Amino acid sequence: MPYSNLPNQSFWASCRRDGGFELKHLYSPKFSLSKGDRVATIGSCFAQHIGRYMRNSTLAYQDVEPPPVRMSDTIAKQFGYGLFSARYGNVYTVRQALQLVQDCQAETIRDCAIWTRGRQFYDALRPGIEPKGYVSKGEMLTHRRDHLRRVLRMLQNIDVLVFTLGLTEAWVDRETGTVFPTAPGVIAGTYDPDRHAFANFGLAEVSADMDALLDALNDLRPGLRVILTVSPVPLAATATGGHVLSATTYSKSVLRAVAGEAAGRSDTVAYFPSYEIITGAPFADRFWERNLRDVTAEGVDTVMSVFFDAHEGLLFDDAEPQPSERPEPMEGDTSLICEEALLNAFARE
Amino acid sequence: MKVCLIGNSHVSMLVRTPDEQQAMGIEVQVFAYPQTGPLIYEIAENGTLSTDDPDICAQLEAIGQPTVVDLTALDAVAIVGMTATPFSVQSILADHMVHGWPGSREQTEAARVTGAPPLETPLLSRAALSACLLDTIERSMGFDYVQSIRKVSNLPILIVRQPSPSERIRDAETEFPNLRKVSKNGNGGLYLEVLTEAHAQAFRHAKHLAILEQPPETLVQNFLTKVEFGADALRLSGANSHDASDVLHANRAYGDLVLEQIKVAVRSLTNVA
Numbered sequence: 029m030p031y032s033n034l035p036n037q038s039f040w041a042s043c044r045r046d047g048g049f050e051l052k053h054l055y056s057p058k059f060s061l062s063k064g065d066r067v068a069t070i071g072s073c074f075a076q077h078i079g080r081y082m083r084n085s086t087l088a089y090q091d092v093e094p095p096p097v098r099m100s101d102t103i104a105k106q107f108g109y110g111l112f113s114a115r116y117g118n119v120y121t122v123r124q125a126l127q128l129v130q131d132c133q134a135e136t137i138r139d140c141a142i143w144t145r146g147r148q149f150y151d152a153l154r155p156g157i158e159p160k161g162y163v164s165k166g167e168m169l170t171h172r173r174d175h176l177r178r179v180l181r182m183l184q185n186i187d188v189l190v191f192t193l194g195l196t197e198a199w200v201d202r203e204t205g206t207v208f209p210t211a212p213g214v215i216a217g218t219y220d221p222d223r224h225a226f227a228n229f230g231l232a233e234v235s236a237d238m239d240a241l242l243d244a245l246n247d248l249r250p251g252l253r254v255i256l257t258v259s260p261v262p263l264a265a266t267a268t269g270g271h272v273l274s275a276t277t278y279s280k281s282v283l284r285a286v287a288g289e290a291a292g293r294s295d296t297v298a299y300f301p302s303y304e305i306i307t308g309a310p311f312a313d314r315f316w317e318r319n320l321r322d323v324t325a326e327g328v329d330t331v332m333s334v335f336f337d338a339h340e341g342l343l344f345d346d347a348e349p350q351p352s353e354r355p356e357p358m359e360g361d362t363s364l365i366c367e368e369a370l371l372n373a374f375a376r377e
Numbered sequence: 378m379k380v381c382l383i384g385n386s387h388v389s390m391l392v393r394t395p396d397e398q399q400a401m402g403i404e405v406q407v408f409a410y411p412q413t414g415p416l417i418y419e420i421a422e423n424g425t426l427s428t429d430d431p432d433i434c435a436q437l438e439a440i441g442q443p444t445v446v447d448l449t450a451l452d453a454v455a456i457v458g459m460t461a462t463p464f465s466v467q468s469i470l471a472d473h474m475v476h477g478w479p480g481s482r483e484q485t486e487a488a489r490v491t492g493a494p495p496l497e498t499p500l501l502s503r504a505a506l507s508a509c510l511l512d513t514i515e516r517s518m519g520f521d522y523v524q525s526i527r528k529v530s531n532l533p534i535l536i537v538r539q540p541s542p543s544e545r546i547r548d549a550e551t552e553f554p555n556l557r558k559v560s561k562n563g564n565g566g567l568y569l570e571v572l573t574e575a576h577a578q579a580f581r582h583a584k585h586l587a588i589l590e591q592p593p594e595t596l597v598q599n600f601l602t603k604v605e606f607g608a609d610a611l612r613l614s615g616a617n618s619h620d621a622s623d624v625l626h627a628n629r630a631y632g633d634l635v636l637e638q639i640k641v642a643v644r645s646l647t648n649v650a
Contacts, residue, residue: 158505
């Protein structure tokens, strides 16, 4: 019988009988990670949690744009330091990640991605990392160019990239196809319907973007191991005009499917189930804050425990953030920097 | 006019004998401790500033000053030093540089070539630098004193920034090679500019407060303190001068200019009040 030799975790009833729903068997690494492996993180807000744990492991976590030594943690976070392996800000969509890698390869500076607010200039491709903007266009462009070169060098030298997929919705420059992490006008820039379009990437588009991204990464670093995961964090808002729950379901379904397929096609691409752990029905709302959007510290701990239990011996014994260091359980998780959450401000009371 | 000087060793440039004070029309009380300033203090609701720290008490007694200050008997308080200085800017920029500043020009020009490597010195935006400095000031003892005083009193407060280092730092044999580099690469004026902006930002909500800029006639290169305003600067004890190698402290000639600034500012704030 085809099912007779399957392990307990292959059966819902068996998992249900287990107090932890067989969580320990949810993730079987496709490839091993070793002490000293150079690992980088990129992606949506949830990737910031992953980076925080990676920093506290024996993996060689990469940070190619570290803050000044004397900058406080609070200021550093406000300016996008230490959130990911470089100051690319939140990379929500696969298209955005692909665009970043391509821009690094070609040193592309996009004119449409120079936004202003008042007299300040903003890098529209990472507007959140300079909340007060740049004092001149020259300053912005020099920062952008150097950022691309640092990211390129990083991608050429890492062993593992952990990419947390966040959204399928994005705002696009109609003429160039440039995709932005935030809608024009939210942080800076001006929304112009003749120039900016809303896009909700479909399964085929995201899949094609993922293939192109993985090819580009492999060109830069042959044999690069990629771990894909899907952020469990729901959309803060949808621009589809539909219900945010449906939009979230659609977005996460597409991303989960693409990640699974990409992992299924390659020995060097793996899928890690952050999404399942937090959103899975067996865990109900256990890992959610009251707003049912922010993940609790326990949820993050659980996700990362599954990861590091599977990759044994990488986490320092005392690496898990102590309770006193954890963000207070409150609505609107202030420990993460998420431009997307700014969209809440547009909601009618 | 009675003013209490709260600060660190830089207070010494403003200390005068009773006769000198009378001649200048300003009575000065000192509440100071070297280096950090008087870290341990309490301000009671009745406006009494005091400390029970034995080291600070001993220091104050050694210079003939009481350990208790009645804020209600004062015309103003001057916070001397104890905020951010050119050294604060230098430490933030120890491993970063700011686009558009003279010291970064060579590297950023070279980086305009397509395919150039990442900059040897990473960039820090002007806004991030300002935010760092603002944070430094808001965590400083000077800021702490302003907040504490304002809880009990509307007394005029003057912020007397630490003088810029002496132009003698340009000599190779003095300390602070990094600031020497700054004086050579032309960034110095911008150091003072960002400091001025950050102080203004930090104290923007404090009423009856004035920030006294370094008197322009004491500056060279718009950055360093002229040699003649640093020579023979006295220690806080007043008994002797700093070592000949000292490049941090200003002397009485400098202090005279600041005391004049204080008098003008107190009158101005008092009139406004």
